Amino acid sequence: MSTVTESGVVDAVNKELLIGGKWTQAKEGKTFPVHDPSTGKVLCEVANASKEDGLAALDAAVAVQNEWAATAPRERGEILRRAYEKLMQRQEELALLMTLEMGKPLAEARGEIAYAAEFFRWFAEEAVRIEGGYAVAPNGSGRFLIAKQPVGPSLLITPWNFPMAMGTRKIGPAVAAGCTMVIKPAAQTPLSMLALAQILADSGLPDGVLNVVTTKSAGGVMEPLIRDGRARKLSFTGSTAVGRKLLEQCADKVLRTSMELGGNAPFLVFDDADVDAAVEGAMQAKMRNIGEACTAANRFYVQRGIAEEFSRKLTERMSALPIGRGTEDGVVVGPLIDEAAIQKVSELVADAAQRGAKVLTGGATVDGPGNFYQPTVLTDVPGAARMASEEIFGPVAPIAIFDTEDEVVDKANDTEFGLVSYVFTSEIKRAIRVSERLDTGMVGLNQGIVSNPAAPFGGVKQSGLGREGGTVGIDEFLETKYIAVSL
Template sequence: MTVTLEQKSPAIGQDIASSVPHGLFIDGQWRPAADGSEFDVRDPCTGEVIARLANARPSDAMDALDAADAAFASWSRTPARERGELLRRVFDLVMRDRDRIAEIITLEMGKPLREAQAEVTYGGEFLRWFSEEAVRISGRFGSSPEGNGDMIVSRHALGPALLITPWNFPLAMATRKIAPALAAGCTVVVKPAALTPLTTLYLTALFEEAGLPPGVVNVIPTTDSGGTTGPIIADSRLRKISFTGSTPVGRMLLEKASVNILRTSMELGGNAPFLVFEDADLDRAVEGAIIAKFRNVGQACTAANRFIVHASVAEEFSRRVAERVAQFKLGSGFDPEVTIGPLIDEAAASSVDALVKDATARGAKVLVGGQRKSGPGTFYEPTVLTNVSPDSRICREEIFGPVLPIMTFETDDEAIRIANDTEYGLVGYIFTQSITRGQRLINDLQTGMMGWNVGMLSNAAAPFGGVKMSGLGREGGAEGIDEYLTTKYSLLPTLPRP
């Protein structure tokens, strides 16, 4: 494993960050926080401050809700074609500035630049997809079965929405929420993660350039998420919350949303099983494992967490994966040869280290990696563990780091039992050449999504979401816009026949 911690010069980082607005965006205006407070954004590769941004307070949040509420009537009545064309213009601007956006993502989040470029492509697709879905909102008309009237079923925008995005995919998580909301006719208040707010602010500037009406999108970065958004959630004008983040925070938000019976979309934690059966194409399974585990430095809710491998192929699979991981290069995401960047912060690195130590204390064997790297930044070696006990914390908790733990099974029933033995149910991955087995797993695997002989399945055209403690609702696909619409039924008396 190669380690390089050489970083771009601070001047380059400052140049990238200087292209981003540093204020709050409320009612079409960039402005400081009400009390003038600010917070630092740091480069996880070096720990250096790269930007100082306005730090929103509760009064700023209420100003943002005021603006969203005032703009809702006009925006919800804007023709769907015009709403879609605005999103399409923003998509075109994102593609125009894709290199700069990727640099911002790598600077503030740490992922390798090529992965940041892939995120720009992926995130942009939500803008394009929902620009097309805006004009496909439909209803239905028909006679009542009793013959006493005509039924009209129509769809309408819910109202102002609060969108809370995570730090790990700062562009894609913003577009995946903003685009369907605007396509449906909702206005939004966006609270980006304090660790990676620069990408969202740059995206907001592109919305402004595309001709966004004042108040339709409002953005309030803050280090006090609960205190700042609390007054918004308690206000009866808010009608929707969309949140991506941890299950404990999601549960708390659901409790708060219950007061005003808000519509909610919750994309929460994951503990994804990765099942390799005895008939698997091992070349494909190893490649899928590398993608499913190490993309985004393992910091993804869709990351494979538990590798459940048939005993007859476990040794060969483990050897091949370890050989691949041993070739990884650890360092700055701006180095084109780097495979693994830093974890997002010190807490993340400490958490991953604790999970590995717990697993090894219970008998796990380290094939490669297993250590934090000293020096600047929050780096953890990409790691492969075998002989992992199912009782290990690493099998029960979301890893959110570059650690691949392997356990074995003998029968299909055992594999399914292990895979489903978790409170989470976001995504699962299976590698088998048996159509019959694959169809059984579609039914028996308790997840909202499943990858069959693939290690990555997210797509703007597909519904993204989980079951159990992994959340509620779906983002993306034709289903994604439904989360921002309410259904109304009207009955009209049947017109007299001539």
Template sequence: MHRHSPSEPLTDLPPTGLLIDGVRRPSSTGKTFPVENPATNEILVEVADGDATDARAAIEAAGAAQADWAATSPRYRSEILRRAYELVIERKESLARLMTAEMGKPLAEARGEVDYGAEFLRWFSEEAVRISGDMTTTPDGVNRVLVSRVPVGPVVIVTPWNFPLAMGTRKIGPAIAAGCTMVFKPAEQTPLTSLALASILEEAGLPKGVLNVVTTSSPSEVVTPWMSSGIARKVSFTGSTAVGRILLEQSAAHVMRTSLELGGNAAFVVCRDADLDLAVQGAMDAKMRNMGEACTAANRILVDRRIADAFAGKLAERMAAMTVGNGMEPGIEVGPLIDEAGREKVSRLVDDAVGRGARVVTGGAAASGPGYFYPPTVLAEVSPDSELWSTEIFGPVAAITPFDSEEQAVELANATSAGLVGYVYSQDIDRALTISEAIDTGMVGVNSGLVSNPAAPFGGVKESGLGREGSTVGIDEFLEYKYYTVPRRSPAPLAD
């Protein structure tokens, strides 16, 4: 079912200028760029279009603020994050509406992202006061070894459009907790949520210059000067593997620390003994979250051939019943894709798979009318030669491929350069864990279609990236170990 309707005007827009050294200001050229509602094609607002001049001002402000910010107490930083968490929760509805307006996800999902994103602020408010060190003695007893952990320095943060609040908080949260200043470029499709987050952090007491935000329609014009500045000491990026490679090359010039959360190509393995209803629900969770526009989305659904038709039928029934439309409306379950390029990509991948023998069980054709909508689609008997097997679909398309043995399932699951996440469904826990251990990914959902949690280490292997976000290790990405050697002196003899 598909419904169209215009959006209600947003009344709680954040400041739309750049944030540099605590000042909201226009771009150096005075240029702006539009933010579009992908459900209606309406222009929501124009925001400042930063350039290289603005980028240099931002990184210089971050560099100037670093020493004083690093010297603040862990409790001071912790309380800023805690206040920000409370403000985000307090403004859940306005943030959710902003998110839905600029990227399309249904309000129910947007509210869920506010909760999820806020939790990174609370989590790292607690981690800020737990940055520990060590003191030992060398084996020969001559020296003391003191070890502390110190901020890595100014950080370049670049986030994608699909989770505009959570991608910001899970990078900004640990950077604040560790004592790092930041320059932040949000995605050009969804800058408003990021600007609203920056305003909340200011209100929570974050000092000027600690977080500097440059919105731009030309990412390389802003990020490249940051990477080459010699001031930035780390980059934290979530996005495509292609862009990640560029940033990794640029980071080499100044030997910068890197955290890269890149593309995924998740396999969702359903064994013959799986609870079919549970597996279908898991596939819905792993495929349809955010309209399939997630790096954790189930890209290739591998099902034991003996249950493949039954699984495809049940999944198609669920997906065909979903209501598609403007996410601002009540009851909408599937919003638009982010833009026309995203929809054209999904259409191309589906057409290619069908041309190689896939069978359309439901969906399969782009919707007409305003907005970048694509219907929930199930493809059965998808060939591994299909382009979508090596390309993230980033849309509401479930591609099912049958397998004949567990060994073949593992081989198919690992037939990709990506290694972010996988999913395994079986009622035999030993079988589930054996397959999970054989799948070459950084994360596995065992009888679960959701893996993201602020308390868990999020990240992948192979070309899916470097480093981990969240958990107790997430703050380590923003800290360096510093070692001091202190000679041990023999005590002076006591006087008689």
């Protein structure tokens, strides 16, 4: 909308903590800055919560848990439905807000708002489909009643790369299941979550059901909540390293956990594939969100017969991508989130080049303000290169050649991660065979995007625990209770 301005969308967001339905300053009055990654300038200051603020948020969630759990499923679903509609009505301003704090181009930000809203629509429908069971005991003397009940107060931690969608993907099933929440958004991108919290309040979510704590001290605020014992669930999206630490903390109180962690996605292209379709899929799998996604293709394996053609066409596409501030018309590649991200990508590319990889395009930062890195394609990337085992999280596509199916499956599985993989082939038997052999929770078969609110999202090995979305997503916030009935 022409009336939407950058300063306007930032000013419209409440930048305090949301605790028990009230917007409040941090107890110590502290704040921290939110930066525009395309310019480095400060957009605003938001409340910097302390441990005491976090515990107050948990107090609020615990206080209303029983009342919220007793709310009719239809009522919970209607709240989510209204929130879905408000997200779509405000898509333009919310997209601009996200672009300002995270950097992704406006077109992608609009897409994320629509994607985020779909989680609310999906779980609005799932709220009334929570089912139990009834069975006759094997000896006939009694009956088994199976009930599904809310886990209870839940702690939610979301990342910076999809600041709205990762919120709705967790809040949606928690609301539908009847759980109260304390959510901590990433310090780099708190504004989208604060805006989302207000939308939920405006949609009728009762006070205390959702509490938001923004903070620069993630561990200092969240660890006491985990160890407190009253929260019964932690859902985290972020790095595997942080996930391991959180799992150790959760073990003390035996909290239910959902972990959506790092990835190292292999992208397999067999020589019977449609090369143009594979290149298109590669662009989607690599460049969604500027490559800053756990689902991003991290290792490209191309069969020798088409390796030259695939590399040439991918290079042509990557080198033509417009780079700039996400608010500018036509921009496809925005800035990375911060200086640390630029440094890591630069180090990984330099390491690969030193080990013999060839840079076909890109391979350098962009001069000027902001955290920009050129879209990059590398070929002849050796297995010893760091980017073969480390998540790149940037616009870099490393290509290696393979000869046989067994060889490439072994290479694809040779990682501690197992979130998603991509396979391009026109041979149906190979498609099924390879998809089943890959050690990942998801497979993109002849397509470069797998995320869908109606499908179960999650990985195996050190890419995480549990699933988000789909018909199983709500189960992460439900406990199964067995009631034995004697006749």
